[in-house]
Amino acid sequence: GQQLNQSPQSMFIQEGEDVSMNCTSSSIFNTWLWYKQDPGEGPVLLIALYKAGELTSNGRLTAQFGITRKDSFLNISASIPSDVGIYFCAGPSLYNAGNMLTFGGGTRLMVKP
Amino acid sequence: DAGVTQSPTHLIKTRGQHVTLRCSPISGHKSVSWYQQVLGQGPQFIFQYYEKEERGRGNFPDRFSARQFPNYSSELNVNALLLGDSALYLCASSPGLYTEAFFGQGTRLTVV
Numbered sequence: 001g002q003q004l005n006q007s008p009q010s011m012f013i014q015e016g017e018d019v020s021m022n023c024t025s026s027s028i029f030n031t032w033l034w035y036k037q038d039p040g041e042g043p044v045l046l047i048a049l050y051k052a053g054e055l056t057s058n059g060r061l062t063a064q065f066g067i068t069r070k071d072s073f074l075n076i077s078a079s080i081p082s083d084v085g086i087y088f089c090a091g092p093s094l095y096n097a098g099n100m101l102t103f104g105g106g107t108r109l110m111v112k113p
Numbered sequence: 114d115a116g117v118t119q120s121p122t123h124l125i126k127t128r129g130q131h132v133t134l135r136c137s138p139i140s141g142h143k144s145v146s147w148y149q150q151v152l153g154q155g156p157q158f159i160f161q162y163y164e165k166e167e168r169g170r171g172n173f174p175d176r177f178s179a180r181q182f183p184n185y186s187s188e189l190n191v192n193a194l195l196l197g198d199s200a201l202y203l204c205a206s207s208p209g210l211y212t213e214a215f216f217g218q219g220t221r222l223t224v225v
Binding site: 045100 | 148158169205210211213214217218219
């Protein structure tokens with residue numbers, strides 16, 4: 001089946017630092033979604049990308065849809081303690097009907113105050 | 114505006130029992146999907162329903178079933194529970210069939 005590989009698996013950074021994480025796949029995706037999940041909660045949609053090469057921002061977050069349609073990255077600028085959580089990439093591939101999302105394994109972000 | 118609501122929030126069941134989980138989508142959304150999230154992993158797709166019809170099914174055994182009602186709410190049923198069914202069950206609602214998904218807070222199921 002399709003897999004999304006996220007890296008790094010976890011990050012421990014200083015408050016105020018910029019963060020970069022990425023997501024790669026062996027198959028093409030026509031949409032990339034980035035979610036954040038806090039403990040005991042459901043994932044919250046952060047950014048949605050629909051076109052290859054698209055660069056989209058949401059406050060301190062910026063995400064890009066890779067030109068090959070097989071990767072995406074998420075950047076967080078000037079991290080703060082509330083950025084702690086698990087970040088997931090997800091997407092429905094061209095070969096799936098409907099909105100069946102495949103999720104990556106997540107990047108766990110931990111911030112030192 | 115109300116988001117996706119799921120009930121119950123927590124549930125403890127015994128092996129072999131049956132469970133029903135419920136989901137109300139965001140008002141106006143016609144698609145509901147169900148995901149299973151085991152601790153330490155990303156969510157895994159179980160079902161998608163759109164306009165009361167099943168439009169997608171993940172790699173889960175027949176013990177898992179679901180349905181969508183005329184008001185677009187949905188139920189996920191799991192029969193003959195196994196210890197491995199312990200997980201966070203997430204419901205996601207979408208305006209249409211191919212649009213982004215918005216998740217509820219989940220139902221934490223523990224099978225003992």
